[in-house]
Amino acid sequence: MAKIGWNPILYTSYLYEIHDPKKLKKTLAWVVRTLKKIQAKTPFDSIVVTGTSGVSLGYAAAAELGCYVTNIRKADRSHGSSCKIEGLTNPRTYVFLDDFLCGGATYRRVCRIIKDVNGKKILPIAIVLWKHVGCVNLDEDIPVYLRWPKTGPGWPYYMLDPKNRR
Numbered sequence: 797m798a799k800i801g802w803n804p805i806l807y808t809s810y811l812y813e814i815h816d817p818k819k820l821k822k823t824l825a826w827v828v829r830t831l832k833k834i835q836a837k838t839p840f841d842s843i844v845v846t847g848t849s850g851v852s853l854g855y856a857a858a859a860e861l862g863c864y865v866t867n868i869r870k871a872d873r874s875h876g877s878s879c880k881i882e883g884l885t886n887p888r889t890y891v892f893l894d895d896f897l898c899g900g901a902t903y904r905r906v907c908r909i910i911k912d913v914n915g916k917k918i919l920p921i922a923i924v925l926w927k928h929v930g931c932v933n934l935d936e937d938i939p940v941y942l943r944w945p946k947t948g949p950g951w952p953y954y955m956l957d958p959k960n961r962r
């Protein structure tokens with residue numbers, strides 16, 4: 797990393813792994829390794845992402861794996877696009893990549909938008925969480941791959957069903 801002659805002060809409430817270049821590189825490496833493991837078992841068309849946390853890693857990981865990205869946008873129009881979904885809009889198989897699951901609202905919104913666009917329910921083959929996992933009941937038997945950071949805010953960690961932990 798180039799020396800910039802001053803001490804950068806990075807503010808982020810919870811995305812410290814993507815705002816610090818060194819942490820971003822390590823986080824991306826973990827995401828790519830994890831996605832390659834999944835892809836070796838079950839090929840997928842797309843990495844589905846949402847928000848800053850997903851986009852920051854999803855596009856770079858897709859370039860490494862040679863697959864598409866499906867970007868689920870927020871409902872408001874403040875982001876330069878009125879589309880709900882961008883990129884590959886009709887994935888046959890996909891992995892949902894996000895920073896964390898808490899109540900499952902984002903996950904359910906992603907599944908609903910993919911169903912609305914494609915006319916049928918298509919669940920992810922796996923969920924990859926590069927930050928945290930909270931209390932959530934997914935109702936589906938979908939494998940969840942977790943990365944537990946060694947540093948960072950002291951958020952409480954709650955395990956998903958142990959049979960899903962990879």
